[in-house]
């Protein structure tokens with residue numbers, strides 16, 4: 644489905660920005676993480692297909708490693724996503740930069756923008772649709788999240804390997820592990836990224852680790868919808884083992 648041109652139809656559409664320009668240092672040596680394979684298919688292709696399963700998503704903009712734009716564009720063309728508009732731009736030195744650069748390639752009249760890590764290749768379409776639905780229902784920023792299985796302690800970080808003193812134990816029932824896609828009203832996402840550029844260049848602000856964090860920082864309102872355990876991020880080698888197992892089960896039961 645290409646993006647419809649009538650404003651009424653177009654209102655139904657969301658675009659997705661996929662930051663995919665990271666190295667994947669924590670996964671160990673090898674190709675950039677988004678290009679490593681899962682079940683014989685690059686992780687990035689899984690992530691883009693996962694978004695494309697949503698009827699709401701008409702455009703996907705991938706922020707690729709700056710020296711890999713042509714390679715990523717060819718890869719996505721080879722794996723064909725019929726009916727979807729897929730564009731590739733150069734990402735930046737941080738995830739936040741990559742998202743901002745991807746967002747710049749989204750037409751201004753697309754009202755809903757998702758940001759989805761290439762590193763979350765197995766997100767179920769139900770999560771994508773729930774995030775889009777919450778933005779359409781009026782939220783300015785939406786994150787999918789799951790409850791924590793572990794107790795979490797706040798510590799005084801040590802980088803020298805000595806034991807780290809515990810500061811406190813946040814009440815677990817009010818904590819959530821946040822996933823992607825995160826969904827935004829386009830103008831809200833664009834405004835917070837623009838403001839971050841201005842204020843970070845003034846040197847005052849530490850980086851955030853997700854886009855909703857920027858909305859929070861600048862006084863916006865973020866809501867949570869249920870995430871899914873299969874939307875986990877492929878970060879360390881064990882995550883790849885789990886992802887291969889989930890994919891094998893899906894291929895055996897669902898045929899994809």
Ligand SMILES: Nc1ccn([C@@H]2O[C@H](COP(=O)(O)OP(=O)(O)OP(=O)(O)O)[C@@H](O)[C@H]2O)c(=O)n1
Nearest residue numbers: 662663664665666667668669736737741761762
């Ligand atoms: N400069 C960057 C850094 C990260 N990302 C993307 O942001 C997502 C989440 O980041 P993460 O899992 O931390 O990926 P990496 O930065 O690649 O991992 P690492 O920190 O282990 O190097 C990934 O899809 C990654 O490709 C990006 O687009 N541009």
Ligand SMILES: C[C@](O)(CO)[C@H](O)COP(=O)(O)O
Nearest residue numbers: 738760821822823852853876
């Ligand atoms: C955006 C994110 O996936 C939400 O959990 C996460 O913050 C990315 O963190 P990373 O350290 O860049 O992987």
